[in-house]
């Protein structure tokens with residue numbers, strides 16, 4: 001992939017046209033639009049970060065690094081030579097379950113995702129983790145259920161797909177309104193080798209007990225309290241609660257794409273350095289992204 005500014009600008013144009021074509025091509029639900037090569041692993045699971053990448057932040061980065069460093073359920077701790085995962089997928093949903101399309105173009109967002117992939121490699125180098133291949137893909141589906149079914153067709157059987165989410169997204173995954181009022185249609189997601197690693201995250205309007213409250217959500221599923229909504233307790237075993245390793249005193253980075261967009265409007269350079277990885281930050285500055293937007 002291109003390494004200087006003008007080449008990246010060309011890449012953004014190209015990616016923009018590619019997404020336009022993808023969105024209007026019937027029958028194609030998922031496409032890989034770029035890849036940053038890494039050391040190929042013969043086999044392993046796939047780590048999927050699904051996001052609107054608007055823009056990618058250090059919050060997203062710390063989710064990936066935390067997941068790569070987390071011991072597996074059998075107690076095996078990944079090290080620099082070996083990991084549970086064979087690849088990372090950064091997945092841009094061109095259709096969101098709730099939000100209307102946001103300011104930065106898909107071309108700019110995909111370029112930021114490729115730069116972010118390179119930033120993942122830098123972080124892995126700094127922390128002694130494996131340099132895994134990072135793919136950048138686009139998908140037409142908004143729900144995890146449909147994303148997982150589509151991705152399953154594109155990637156080999158036998159490996160698990162681990163979706164990274166924040167708590168705000170976990171509660172939406174388990175909201176019956178997305179499935180016609182009952183969670184039963186979500187069964188293929190949990191029965192087909194997919195799982196969730198959910199990161200605790202302070203939420204607006206939450207109490208001081210937010211960490212405990214978020215952990216309780218999963219405990220209720222595991223205790224069978226959501227079975228009346230069509231959610232068997234066994235699904236709770238496919239969800240793991242995570243804490244960002246790179247955390248502040250609150251237990252989670254107070255980082256979100258919304259806060260980054262606000263900091264850009266306010267030209268708050270210090271905040272931006274804390275919330276953005278280097279490659280992404282430079283691209284945003286070079287393109288003047290988000291500066292003229294009204295706060296969302």
Ligand SMILES: Nc1ncnc2c1ncn2[C@@H]1O[C@H](COP(=O)(O)OP(=O)(O)OP(=O)(O)O)[C@@H](O)[C@H]1O
Nearest residue numbers: 050051052053059165166169199201255256257258
């Ligand atoms: N700092 C964070 N801690 C925990 N989870 C996070 C964090 N940042 C993002 N996520 C999670 O990563 C996934 C993709 O992020 P998303 O694109 O929605 O970012 P966001 O910062 O929530 O965006 P926005 O502010 O535009 O709503 C979501 O499941 C979200 O909950």
Ligand SMILES: NC(=O)c1ccc[n+]([C@@H]2O[C@H](COP(=O)(O)O)[C@@H](O)[C@H]2O)c1
Nearest residue numbers: 052093096097142143144145172173178
């Ligand atoms: N039921 C679901 O599977 C469900 C519900 C809400 C959001 N999502 C997805 O989660 C991802 C993150 O969502 P936000 O960007 O709205 O935080 C998006 O791709 C969104 O479409 C999935």
